[in-house]
Amino acid sequence: MKVTGDENKFTKEIKKKEGFKASRYNIISEDGIGNLLLVNTFAGSFTKFGFSMNGEVRNILKRPDEYSKLGGLFTELVTRGYIINSNVDEFRKAELLHQNTLSINSGLELILMPNEDCNFRCKYCYESFAKNFMTESVQQGIIKFLERNIHRYSSLHVSWFGGEPLTAIPIIERLSKKMIEICKEKRVPYSSSMTTNGYNLTLDVFEKMLECRVRKYQITLDGIECTHDKQRVQVDGKGSFKRILENLLNIKENINSKTFHIMIRSNITKNILDNIDEFINFLKDNFEDDYRFSSFWQAAGDWGGDSVREIEETFCSSKDYIQSLKDASKLGIKFNMYRDMMKPGGSVCYASKRNSYVIGSDGIIYKCTVAFDLDENQVGVLTENGVMQLDYDKYALWVSGHESSDLSCQKCYFRPSCQGASCPLERLKNNIAPCPDVKRSIKDYMKIISESEYSYEYIES
Numbered sequence: 001m002k003v004t005g006d007e008n009k010f011t012k013e014i015k016k017k018e019g020f021k022a023s024r025y026n027i028i029s030e031d032g033i034g035n036l037l038l039v040n041t042f043a044g045s046f047t048k049f050g051f052s053m054n055g056e057v058r059n060i061l062k063r064p065d066e067y068s069k070l071g072g073l074f075t076e077l078v079t080r081g082y083i084i085n086s087n088v089d090e091f092r093k094a095e096l097l098h099q100n101t102l103s104i105n106s107g108l109e110l111i112l113m114p115n116e117d118c119n120f121r122c123k124y125c126y127e128s129f130a131k132n133f134m135t136e137s138v139q140q141g142i143i144k145f146l147e148r149n150i151h152r153y154s155s156l157h158v159s160w161f162g163g164e165p166l167t168a169i170p171i172i173e174r175l176s177k178k179m180i181e182i183c184k185e186k187r188v189p190y191s192s193s194m195t196t197n198g199y200n201l202t203l204d205v206f207e208k209m210l211e212c213r214v215r216k217y218q219i220t221l222d223g224i225e226c227t228h229d230k231q232r233v234q235v236d237g238k239g240s241f242k243r244i245l246e247n248l249l250n251i252k253e254n255i256n257s258k259t260f261h262i263m264i265r266s267n268i269t270k271n272i273l274d275n276i277d278e279f280i281n282f283l284k285d286n287f288e289d290d291y292r293f294s295s296f297w298q299a300a301g302d303w304g305g306d307s308v309r310e311i312e313e314t315f316c317s318s319k320d321y322i323q324s325l326k327d328a329s330k331l332g333i334k335f336n337m338y339r340d341m342m343k344p345g346g347s348v349c350y351a352s353k354r355n356s357y358v359i360g361s362d363g364i365i366y367k368c369t370v371a372f373d374l375d376e377n378q379v380g381v382l383t384e385n386g387v388m389q390l391d392y393d394k395y396a397l398w399v400s401g402h403e404s405s406d407l408s409c410q411k412c413y414f415r416p417s418c419q420g421a422s423c424p425l426e427r428l429k430n431n432i433a434p435c436p437d438v439k440r441s442i443k444d445y446m447k448i449i450s451e452s453e454y455s456y457e458y459i460e461s
């Protein structure tokens, strides 16, 4: 293109719009003592400004052009994406982000079920336990698929899921060894995580899993012993709290590695809320002093299955425990996950991503890890020869649509984090994209996160 220096339609347009504006993806809140909390869901920034700067930050966000020559705080806001050039089309940028998040050219995420049976029978569990160990031919299929295809992806992340994955340790070890070898040979970064009930995660097993590069864990503790043992029962009906806690404390005290993280998930019911202060003190006494452990609370719900009928009258909503979350975070309990959910793509469910596949023990390929019996969720099959035979009609139900077919999503300040894809299963059932809980109470969650010094930047005058 010839550059003449003459004014044309394009340069005139830019000139007309030059200047600054506040990003439409800013969210403003305050903590209890007047510090200003600012999040930008596109840039992924979270900043706490000391209370003496509260008014000035608000003024700059309202009238950025008046402050643009002053540098200082104005520059800090620009650097973190809160103030942008007025000619930036943020809708277009959000659309590009969405395309990249779901892109076929990014990393591959495999959710593997080495055993679909479980040693627990939790009251809210939706699984049918009709199948068990992953067959030899499916294991072969996974390895052959990766040998042929891994070069097309920028990374491989394997999540071990079940049933209970730690009832199938030899399968995890065998597959991990091969997958790590393949990735090493093709120079593709490999990482791994696990959702486990924690019952079999003894020190010895934890060390084996570290060898398998499993570094991130989600383990459930549903309150203190009396409530946990009602919800998370073993197959023989016995409780499981003591053993899981013993495993967690052994890991905390004996493993020096700084490279793992355990998120303690709690499925909150009214029963847990009846003892919530005790549970908060329990979390504080045992895990508050170790940054390798964090917590995540979610209201227990009807995720399918019959046994849920026994506890459905105890269901509550997140509004019922938001104050307890604040109390817990004030005592130093870390809720990192809520912070992650506010980052770009942080509330997008893996089921909506093109490169994310759940592989069942019998080779059936799913998208969602909840509705295994739903026909639309059985999107294909992995053959022994490593070929993924996908039904693209079903597959498209999960990976297309989202924010692009929903006008309220396009205008939403939480769009970069959620992208209308926080739960494609719910969208499929109800024909509307559900807003994630963290967005519905965003200002409260910002306060909760602002209690943890690991989660934000602090700027004071």
Ligand code: SF4
Binding pocket: 403, 406, 408, 409, 410, 412, 413, 414, 415, 418, 419, 420, 421, 422, 433, 434, 435, 436, 439
């Ligand atoms: S589903 Fe809700 S939170 Fe998500 S982008 Fe749409 S409107 Fe925003």
Ligand code: SF4
Binding pocket: 349, 350, 351, 368, 369, 370, 371, 422, 423, 424, 425, 426
């Ligand atoms: S689609 Fe919904 S139910 Fe399924 S895994 Fe994603 S968030 Fe969970």
